[in-house]
Amino acid sequence: MGEGVIFDIEDALGFLLAKAHKKAFNEFKTRLEPYHLTPxxxxxxAFLWKKDGISQIQLGELMHADRTTIGGIVERLEKLGLIKRKVNPADRRACILYVTEKGWSLRKELERVAFEFNKNLGMIFSPEELSxxxxxLRRIIYRGK
Amino acid sequence: MGEGVIFDIEDALGFLLAKAHKKAFNEFKTRLEPYHLTPxxxxxxAFLWKKDGISQIQLGELMHADRTTIGGIVERLEKLGLIKRKVNPADRRACILYVTEKGWSLRKELERVAFEFNKNLGMIFSPEELSxxxxxLRRIIYRGK
DNA sequence: AAAATATAATCAGTATACTGAATATCAGTA
DNA sequence: TACTGATATTCAGTATACTGATTATATTTT
Known part of the structure; x- marks a missing residue:
């Protein structure tokens, strides 16, 4: 930028990404309310249903989330009785996360809710636009890796 | 979804939006660290530089953020000495937000940082892809409005 | 084996983002 | 004018997300 101000926050890619995410997040949050779960x-x-018996660190890698963030989410899911933390006997520093009976019982219904939500969210685009x-978005996520 | 599980969290638009946003957010956060400001x-x-003298509610509408979220951000910016809250004499329920001298003095440099960041973020795309x-993203943001 | 290094999780502290309740003020009506 | 409803902000409480420090346990090096 030379002299005049040419930065426009409302046209900035980062701002648009943040607001689009927030819109989708809040809509999904509303759909999950009956189940007392957050996005x-x-x-x-969703990741543990696909593969449980992993550590908090491994779950964090899948979710692209920090170790301390995962700690809180796991703690609340355990309090809800949907998962269980066990000590890994082969490495007593690490937990192993397991889905409980109650956790498995919610799978079908919750995956249906998420599928419907994402279908609806993507419906404003043609199949070509959506892909x-x-x-x-994947190019942004994996940029510089 | 009929019988088999067809929901894939890693291909869900909402998940991709969240992770792309987080990637961009954290990179921008790093670039802002020298200035002790968050995204x-x-x-x-950025909105107050374009037009100050507005209320917290009005700033919230521009930022697409909740009243209480704005309250916290404004409080911290005031503590940093970048803005000032005054009571609106025409409506004593409302604050009017003003950018201070110190706040104006940061404009050029910070808009340059944000411009560079967004240019860099968009550089992985062709101009056609970027627009x-x-x-x-705007269609998601303004969906159903 | 002892020391140094690395790793998994937790704790303390801060910032964003929301909901719902409370407070203060304003605007329109009985 | 008193009442009713609406509006702007704040407060209390919860969840996500991060940094940096700490603890416990593993691994590697000396």
Missing amino acids: PQFVAM ALKAM | PQFVAM ALKAM
């Missing part, structure tokens, strides 16, 4: 808690369950959008 | 604090300043991406 990040659902995401943790282009997802591909561009 | 939302910068966004508030298509921004247009799609």
Whole structure:
């Protein structure tokens, strides 16, 4: 930028990403309210349903979230009785996370809710636009890796 | 979803939006560290630089943020001496937000940092891809309005 | 084996972001 | 004018997300 101000916050990619995310997040949050789960808690369950018996660090890598953030989410999911933390006998520093009976019992219904929400969110785009959008978001996520 | 599980969290638009946002947010946060400002604090300043003398509610509408969230951001910016809250004499319920001398003095440098960051973030795309991406994010933001 | 290093999780502290309740003030009406 | 409802902000409480320090345990090096 030379002299005149050419920065426009409302056209900045970072701002648009933040606001689009927040819009989607809050809508999903509303859909999850009947189940007393938040979006990040659902995401943790979605990964554990696919593969449980992993550590908090490994869950954090899948969710792209910090160790302390995962700690809180796992603690609340355990309090809700959906998962259980056990000590790894092969490495007593680490927990192993398991989905409980109650956790498994919610899978079908919650995956349906998430599927419907994402279908609805993507419905404003053509199939070509949607795959282009997802591909561009992945390029941001994996930029510089 | 009929019988088999067809929901894939890693391909869900909401998940990709959240992770792309977080990646961009954390990179911008790092760039703002020398100035002891967070991304939302910068966004508030960016809007107030364009037009100050507005209320917290009005700033919240511009930022698409909740009244209580704005309250906290404004409080911290005031503590940093970048803005000042005055009572609106025409409506004593409302504050009027003003940028201070110190707040104005940071404008040029911080807008340069934000401009560079957003240029860099968008550089992985062609100009056509970038405008298509921004247009799609806006369609999510203003969906159902 | 002892020392140094690395790793998994937790704790303390801060910032964002929300909900719902409370407070103060304003505007329109009985 | 007193009442009713609306509005701007704040307060209390919860969840996410981070940094940096601490603790406990593993691994590697000397």
